[in-house]
Amino acid sequence: MGGCLEEIIFLSALDTPVLIIGGGVAGLAAALELDRRGLPSLLVEKGPRLGGQARGFCCKALEACARCGACRVGDLLQQAAQRPALGALTQALAVNAQRQGAGWEVTLIPQESRQPDTPALALERPLRERLLARTGAVILAVGHQVFEARKKSRLGYGRVPGVMTAGELEEALAKGGLPGQARRLAFIQCVGSRDQALGRLYCSRVCCGFALRLARLARHLEPASQVTFFHMDVQDYGQAWRADLSEMRADLRFIRAIPGEVRPGVGGPLAVFAGPDGQPQEEEFDLVVLATGLEPPVAAPALCEMFGLAPGPHGFLAGGGGVLVAGTAGGPRSITESIEHAAQAAAQAAEYLLAAPASPAGEVAHA
Amino acid sequence: MPKPVLCWTPAPGLEGLEPLALARAVGLELDQGGALEAAVVTVPEALAPDRLRARLLGRPVQWLDLAAELGGGGDGHRHKRAAAALSRAAGRASLGTLPAVYAPQPNQRVLVAGQGLSALAAARQAALLGHPVLLALRGDDPAAAGAGEDTSQVAELAAGLPEGIELAPPTELTNLTGAGGSFSAWLKGPQGALRQRFGAVVLAPGGAWEMEPAPAGLAPDLARPLSACDPASLATAQGWRQVAILAGVGQPATAQGFARALTTALALQDRPGVQVTLLFREALVATPEGERLYRQARQAGVLMARLADGEPRVADDGRTLAWQDQVLAEDLELAPDALFLAEEITAPWPGFLQNNLLWPPLARLLPEHARLDGGRTARAGFYVLGALRGTPAGDDRLAEAAGAVHDLHDLLGGGATPLPAVRHLTCARCLTCVRVCPHGVPEHLEDHIQPAPAACLACGICAAECPAHAIAPPGWSTAELVEGLARGLKAAPSPAMVLMACGQSAMPAFAQLSRQGHVWPAGLLALPLNCAGRVGLELILRVLSLGAEGVLVAGCHDGMCRSITGNLRARLAVGQAAQTLKDLGLRPEAVSFLHMANNQPQALAKAVEAMYARLGAPE
Amino acid sequence: MRLNDCDPGFKQEIARQPGGEGIKTCFACAACTARCPVGSLKPEYDPRRLIRLALLGRRQEVLSSPLIWLCCSCQNCSEVCPQDVRCAEVLTAIKNLAAKAGHAPPSGSAMARQLASHGRLLEVGEFENDKRAELGLPPVSEEPGDYQALLGLQPEAPRPAGEEA
């Protein structure tokens, strides 16, 4: 598509075998995998830049790579840049979809957005005018929504200075280092996950991994710091992780309890938690980090209605009828898992096109 | 020697530069649309106009991302940086490239050896993409599922296999050599062993359940695998009251193993009169339904018991378990009427993967590596899927298989970089390249080195290590690099410094900073490499002898190198260079190495700054 | 303690009580413990511990524990519980079972007696009504009959049958 993106800015309609909605790691990977199969696609992203939420994450390597996957975003962007056939429309929002034979007609409208400080990559082109995309298959890669930490009001987010989300810590570390003079750090896990009271009866899968890696990085950057890890269970990420974990168990303070409250203290946030003797205990920290979980994308209900989909597990998206789902739009997964998931969505989209009766867009696919 | 011209393609970031003045400054002609011998283009290949690409087909071309190398600063400053970068590129383009001696076409056949979901899905996808597939199953039933797989899903896949798949009689893969585009596989079947050639190989054994180890001292008749438990018929018949299930005690379970234990616990707890106690260290609930199952089991009345290291202890009778309750901090005991041990899916590594003669040994092709997803291994064209890789049974296996097939299709269709060129006349047959290539590309055939046609990633490790300068991916020989750098350094204002930037980490970060207008020192010359592994002791010393005052090599973090050890080799070379400089009475600080990721541009900016500070003459 | 000697039915029994339904879903995260105001005053008191004992089936120990009566039903625990255990209600259910088994503390029985015989926890006599008259307030009368009817008691036999806390 890249070659003709220039022109479609002046078009009101275009045909593409596959329309990919969402330009995070999953959307990018889907576009790349389709290109590797020799199938063109159109990638649309509502924001001004590709990369999605993982774009701002930090590298968690100490002496060696911690296998967090964050730099895979850069890899994908670079691979996409090396494939002349790839292009993406940014600031484009899908607002309507009509079934056309076995395919879809999707209306995209331009989105206003604040321009970020990073210049656009060559493959990113903003949508200027309403566009009708006629497509044989659709891949929904709209990502997840991060749990709104304010909803767990007792944990003090937005109210108690020194309480931040893990996403904010990721970005702070990516930009330079630990915020302020943070020597005493606490992580609180499962915020917004594994929670029947919130209707979120699932584990977000990635937060044990990123929180512990962030904790270790913080210890590394500031050797004088102390890290307390409030959790219920530590999930498993394979052989190499288990080795790292036993090191972390020796280095960080693991407390198997979830604090009931975080309130302002004299020198920083004060966490109230059950001590080993089963009594409420207070401890002051400089920084309390909430490992917020992954929620279904905000757009899920609207997309379900647009494409006539039944809601998927836990309110995430599930595909059907030439609509495939990739990445965290379909449930919690890590960056590398989202990339693999996108490969499958790409393969399924290709199979769907092969099986689909001839349609205007289908012909493009067979051509 | 071909004479390069400058093809100036305007791009964002090049504003304010005078093409004609620059061309003159570096001694190049500006492209007038005539015939071309060689060229320097100011934008990457993907961004060049189609007509230019067509005109340049088959000629030595240096595609620059000039804007990304420039950075910010005043017009004069950027002019100087542009001149150095263009000179460097002109130097390389004028050398042309070593011609590949002969380029065999990659074999398009795909071998899928294994069983179950992963194998069938991979075979199906490869066939749909037009590859002839040999599906070599261990048994004779294509619908046989691996442990934990959904049998109906597997049967459906087996029934609907597309055309283009040849089903081998029950066959075992017993040895494998080669790399992408040219593998030799030894297959042992009813007709005996035979060797066949394939372009890509997918290994996907089905996997089997393995019981977790029983705690020491347990009566052997008490410990039974979870799969021996059929809750519907067993529990009431045998009058059990107390049942214990151990899930992730001796060694950590996986989320899939834990979910299976929960399902059985739930079913048993539903039997009248039965109380199930589930003993574990961590509740591994990271599957879509894991947490719900965990809650359902508690709701049904299953007792959850968390254990610490070394628990449970087994009493002398071999039948009583003891542990400390973590909430009550007091000892509990349980003498269960029945005890089940959870199981995990395992697959043994085939013997041929244990071959340690070559580096990397095949068994080490599969480090846990954030870049090797989709079943990829360090050996391009060879994929390991499913149980052998620890991928959970279910859709994750389909996703992994799809990734692997896209990758092999891309490779066999020409997506790999061109064949490394071997100069047989100078080659000493020392086999260094065979030993060091992380992707298994060079193969020693009878009397010469023959690279596999679809596997080279142009990491340049062979070129850095070959003692005879006889092998290099096209464009990456030491001669080409040095010639380019010599011209670039001549054009670079003093103090000149070379940044040897790995294309997976440092170069994208460098480009990002440049696009954001970061002002690099005028004398900094970036040398984009595919992998830091291209840097050897010789390259560093030659660059210093050409007048660079410093060399900074930046590569991926340990464990993230796409070519496995390229970064470590480069770091070693930098260490050796520092030692050499010291021995010569020169400043060892003139060379240094930086581990970084592509999302750490600040680290790179800082390292460059520090290097200039050390050189004593910052701009 | 041997689990074989415990009573696996105890948790089910609590779960059958109104308010006790949530007990089995507790996954011991201790958020309730952290928030419980009683716990910070009385070191031995820990709602999670009581729930754990009940889950293990230690009927006697739980029902006869004086600690269960310390819960003041402030609902702090219920507010933070991620599993919707409704810990305060669970403790009420346990108290009810304990009272049925004759473990109500003397103060509780005394209060029940008071309620049964006077209809309120504070006895109202002439002294009180005189004071009220001085302030121009109408007299209040004790109507224990209503309570006795409500609790199904014989008017003369003020014995506690249950403690509706």
Ligand SMILES: Cc1cc2nc3c(=O)[nH]c(=O)nc-3n(C[C@H](O)[C@H](O)[C@H](O)COP(=O)(O)OP(=O)(O)OC[C@H]3O[C@@H](n4cnc5c(N)ncnc54)[C@H](O)[C@@H]3O)c2cc1C
């Ligand atoms: C705090 C935190 C830390 C994490 N750390 C790690 C980690 O260290 N390692 C790891 O592997 N994973 C981590 N994850 C998980 C990681 O964020 C996800 O796996 C990854 O971002 C998923 O990528 P995606 O492409 O599916 O979704 P996203 O990154 O969410 O991308 C979706 C894209 O779609 C766009 N979009 C949405 N709706 C529309 C629409 N209607 N039309 C057009 N475009 C749309 C969005 O703008 C966005 O760009 C973390 C998650 C969180 C919350």
Ligand code: SF4
């Ligand atoms: S995977 Fe994570 S830790 Fe490893 S290099 Fe990339 S960003 Fe750094």
Ligand code: SF4
């Ligand atoms: S991954 Fe860890 S922190 Fe996240 S929900 Fe699961 S158990 Fe909680």
Ligand code: SF4
């Ligand atoms: S390393 Fe060089 S000399 Fe040695 S075999 Fe390879 S090409 Fe020949």
Ligand code: SF4
């Ligand atoms: S360049 Fe790298 S991948 Fe290619 S043959 Fe040489 S060592 Fe192997």
Ligand code: SF4
């Ligand atoms: S907060 Fe709820 S789940 Fe956690 S220990 Fe208390 S009762 Fe149990």
Ligand code: SF4
């Ligand atoms: S309701 Fe009872 S257990 Fe819960 S916090 Fe209040 S006093 Fe503690």
